Amino acid sequence: MIEVLIVGSIGLDDIETPFGKIINTLGGSAVYSSIASSFFAPTGIVGVIGEDFPKEHMDLIERRRIDTKGIEELEGKTFRWSGKYEFDLNTAQTLKTELNVIENFKPKIPEEYKNAEYVFLGNIDPELQLSVLEQIKNPKLVVSDTMNYWIESKREKVMEVINAVDIALMNDSEARELFKTPNLVKAAKEILKLNSDYAIIKKGEHGAVMFTDNKHFSVPGYPLEDIKDPTGAGDSFAGALTGFLAQTKELNDSNLRKAMVYGSVLASLEVEGLGVTNMDFITQFRIKERFEEFKEIVKF
Amino acid sequence: MIEVLIVGSIGLDDIETPFGKIINTLGGSAVYSSIASSFFAPTGIVGVIGEDFPKEHMDLIERRRIDTKGIEELEGKTFRWSGKYEFDLNTAQTLKTELNVIENFKPKIPEEYKNAEYVFLGNIDPELQLSVLEQIKNPKLVVSDTMNYWIESKREKVMEVINAVDIALMNDSEARELFKTPNLVKAAKEILKLNSDYAIIKKGEHGAVMFTDNKHFSVPGYPLEDIKDPTGAGDSFAGALTGFLAQTKELNDSNLRKAMVYGSVLASLEVEGLGVTNMDFITQFRIKERFEEFKEIVKF
Numbered sequence: 321m322i323e324v325l326i327v328g329s330i331g332l333d334d335i336e337t338p339f340g341k342i343i344n345t346l347g348g349s350a351v352y353s354s355i356a357s358s359f360f361a362p363t364g365i366v367g368v369i370g371e372d373f374p375k376e377h378m379d380l381i382e383r384r385r386i387d388t389k390g391i392e393e394l395e396g397k398t399f400r401w402s403g404k405y406e407f408d409l410n411t412a413q414t415l416k417t418e419l420n421v422i423e424n425f426k427p428k429i430p431e432e433y434k435n436a437e438y439v440f441l442g443n444i445d446p447e448l449q450l451s452v453l454e455q456i457k458n459p460k461l462v463v464s465d466t467m468n469y470w471i472e473s474k475r476e477k478v479m480e481v482i483n484a485v486d487i488a489l490m491n492d493s494e495a496r497e498l499f500k501t502p503n504l505v506k507a508a509k510e511i512l513k514l515n516s517d518y519a520i521i522k523k524g525e526h527g528a529v530m531f532t533d534n535k536h537f538s539v540p541g542y543p544l545e546d547i548k549d550p551t552g553a554g555d556s557f558a559g560a561l562t563g564f565l566a567q568t569k570e571l572n573d574s575n576l577r578k579a580m581v582y583g584s585v586l587a588s589l590e591v592e593g594l595g596v597t598n599m600d601f602i603t604q605f606r607i608k609e610r611f612e613e614f615k616e617i618v619k620f
Numbered sequence: 621m622i623e624v625l626i627v628g629s630i631g632l633d634d635i636e637t638p639f640g641k642i643i644n645t646l647g648g649s650a651v652y653s654s655i656a657s658s659f660f661a662p663t664g665i666v667g668v669i670g671e672d673f674p675k676e677h678m679d680l681i682e683r684r685r686i687d688t689k690g691i692e693e694l695e696g697k698t699f700r701w702s703g704k705y706e707f708d709l710n711t712a713q714t715l716k717t718e719l720n721v722i723e724n725f726k727p728k729i730p731e732e733y734k735n736a737e738y739v740f741l742g743n744i745d746p747e748l749q750l751s752v753l754e755q756i757k758n759p760k761l762v763v764s765d766t767m768n769y770w771i772e773s774k775r776e777k778v779m780e781v782i783n784a785v786d787i788a789l790m791n792d793s794e795a796r797e798l799f800k801t802p803n804l805v806k807a808a809k810e811i812l813k814l815n816s817d818y819a820i821i822k823k824g825e826h827g828a829v830m831f832t833d834n835k836h837f838s839v840p841g842y843p844l845e846d847i848k849d850p851t852g853a854g855d856s857f858a859g860a861l862t863g864f865l866a867q868t869k870e871l872n873d874s875n876l877r878k879a880m881v882y883g884s885v886l887a888s889l890e891v892e893g894l895g896v897t898n899m900d901f902i903t904q905f906r907i908k909e910r911f912e913e914f915k916e917i918v919k920f
Contacts, residue, residue: 408802
């Protein structure tokens with residue numbers, strides 16, 4: 321039985337960084353977030369692949385004991401993204417996006433997924449996010465993410481998703497763009513007005529912040545000297561956050577704060593290698609160790 | 621007897637923000653930092669003014685019981701800076717800088733300042749910072765700041781200052797520029813290699829980080845919805861940090877971390893008003909209250 325249901329993209333990525341280039345690597349928001357979630361709770365993934373999806377990629381997902389019944393194979397090619405990071409590694413320059421099979425994807429949630437209590441709507445077309453939500457019976461917690469691409473092309477639908485979820489999560493630049501303000505506190509307040517209980521804003525190397533009506537929590541970025549590839553950091557953050565909350569089964573301020581830190585732990589471990597592959601080597605010991613390091617970093 | 625000696629610029633600022641414009645307002649690195657320091661320890665200021673320096677500005681400084689014996693009046697005009705902030709308030713666009721009397725300034729430290737144990741070398745020509753340092757007898761702690769202007773025009777002297785101090789403090793963009801790396805951890809390590817015990821990097825709305833050989837501390841930015849004017853935030857941070865360390869008289873990890881938080885407290889209170897004037901209304905109660913808020917913000 322899965323506890324966490326994750327929907328998002330499953331793709332083949334070509335990634336170029338100053339430290340190297342990898343092609344045809346396993347990628348996509350659902351992949352990074354499911355792997356991160358799987359360290360905390362039984363996780364199922366919903367997404368679509370094409371006929372060209374390599375078996376070794378599916379093997380990696382299954383090695384993490386992620387339930388793959390929700391992965392549908394359609395005729396045609398898998399979603400592809402290629403991006404390039406410049407020297408400062410801060411923002412990816414998208415070189416190419418091929419939607420391929422995602423264009424005709426209508427998520428059908430397997431019967432046994434419908435009772436999942438924790439749901440992460442990873443970055444994908446907001447209409448697909450909404451259609452997943454309609455099929456879930458009685459979720460305890462729904463977390464959403466989005467991307468500038470959807471903010472620019474389907475702003476109203478992005479708003480509808482935020483309106484329907486408990487925790488709306490996005491990048492700082494996306495929050496600024498969505499609510500047309502440079503001030504993140506103002507943007508967070510707009511998210512809360514849209515009926516979302518929590519607004520979480522990811523700030524890359526500067527960590528992440530969570531806002532609710534009367535509380536504010538901030539987790540710093542982990543001081544990494546060697547970031548190899550930032551791809552998937554935000555998805556790893558979101559997956560670990562949702563997975564940890566599923567593990568605790570209780571949504572309160574203390575668990576939410578810890579979930580933010582576990583999110584940061586997984587994100588910081590993930591960016592230490594190119595692509596998704598080094599997530600294969602993350603252990604519970606390293607997660608625990610880095611969690612304790614975060615405590616030291618903010619202690620005063 | 622002063623405990624903290626602060627050197628830096630004293631000036632007249634014209635500041636334009638989306639929320640208003642003020643002209644001929646009291647400004648300068650030594651002014652913001654002395655006022656912030658004065659909440660924690662007896663502070664003396666070293667700097668230069670021209671014949672046009674308004675009496676009410678001197679009154680404001682003296683109201684904070686800052687020792688002004690180190691302020692020299694020279695023939696000519698006071699240093700002037702005018703800057704403009706766009707909508708996002710992140711970086712000031714310098715419209716005009718007139719060095720005026722600063723050009724011929726040779727700091728002469730009053731005899732009774734020479735035993736000051738805590739020294740902050742605020743942003744000013746690094747050669748002036750070094751000449752101040754030569755005149756101090758036996759400081760326990762020296763903190764330095766700088767600015768992109770000096771990094772670009774007197775890089776070697778900036779390095780010499782960092783080499784001579786205990787805590788080198790600068791903005792993230794300055795650290796990146798000085799050591800030609802986008803990675804702040806790498807930049808901080810370069811600072812430490814230059815014989816400075818601590819590297820503190822200010823990151824504006826994202827807070828500040830402190831690096832030593834084997835420890836790392838991070839303080840978040842205070843979530844301000846209404847930043848009126850960021851001018852002087854970094855100087856207020858540095859002044860409060862130095863002042864608090866002078867108050868505790870003991871340089872250890874715990875006090876340094878608290879000093880970083882008090883720095884952030886003063887910076888966050890200062891930017892809530894235009895110019896320096898609202899620092900006149902900061903109280904010990906508000907400082908304590910915001911310090912406690914910072915505890916809540918990072919607790920997990």
